[in-house]
């Protein structure tokens with residue numbers, strides 16, 4: 198008997214590149230997302246998240262490289278009804294009701310959900326008879342989620358899905374998304390919110406200037422970006438050599454307090470003790486914010502008061518976050 202061929206990944210990009218004039222919006226991205234994974238694309242404004250999503254939905258062709266969904270061209274997967282998407286710039290269709298819109302979209306898929314199921318899952322059952330052009334921003338966002346779900350797709354792609362939602366609507370949205378993901382679907386969502394990426398994705402891809410600069414869980418990103426923060430009172434001590442202490446990746450001075458981002462807090466603390474610089478010493482785990490800033494702040498744009506010790510992005514590229522022990 199021939200060995201079973203492993204199923205192609207849900208998403209596969211190899212050297213995918215999209216260039217707009219001087220901007221490499223997506224720059225040689227290699228990426229595989231297995232079926233059933235929930236993955237967050239995290240990045241600042243203009244990092245390339247929406248362009249990467251457009252490439253993988255087949256909305257624009259890559260200038261270089263390849264993009265595949267379920268082992269074939271994106272257009273094929275989209276035509277076969279395997280993909281549902283919620284994009285940023287979708288406009289409301291005038292005059293139709295929410296129920297009509299979701300029924301229309303569902304009708305174009307081979308094995309859709311019922312309209313009731315899609316509305317229920319998106320938390321908007323009560324909006325079925327409302328006109329889509331007369332809804333609030335948050336309601337419209339949830340209608341778009343229902344539209345993305347309507348075809349019962351194997352891959353759900355959500356571009357900043359919680360952008361217009363208040364705290365309560367956000368919570369409901371993520372519950373719905375998790376319920377859907379638990380059915381075995383693959384979910385890819387983009388976000389600016391670190392805490393959302395960590396709370397709701399199995400894996401976070403940090404995107405910066407068109408590249409994936411980190412790939413792992415929140416803990417893995419924290420470790421990869423420099424595991425701890427060590428701070429102490431300078432008490433008039435000169436700053437000069439602190440950035441060169443063992444383990445230190447970045448130094449920030451706030452008033453009379455020095456904050457060191459370090460990948461080896463033990464070695465840093467021992468070195469500080471040898472210098473007698475231990476007044477008010479505190480050691481804390483790096484936050485995901487620290488990691489994100491370390492991963493995405495180019496050296497030329499370092500925050501005021503912060504001295505980069507090396508380019509964290511390069512360090513990460515050499516050390517795949519996924520292989521680290523957490």
Ligand SMILES: Nc1ncnc2c1ncn2[C@@H]1O[C@H](COP(=O)(O)OP(=O)(O)OP(=O)(O)O)[C@@H](O)[C@H]1O
Pocket residue numbers: 217220221222240241242243244245246247248249
């Ligand atoms: N159609 C286009 N024409 C020219 N430049 C573009 C186009 N689309 C995107 N860009 C540029 O490509 C880069 C990546 O943009 P993209 O919209 O993919 O980023 P993003 O991470 O989704 O940002 P945001 O979080 O603000 O939505 C930006 O510099 C943007 O200005």
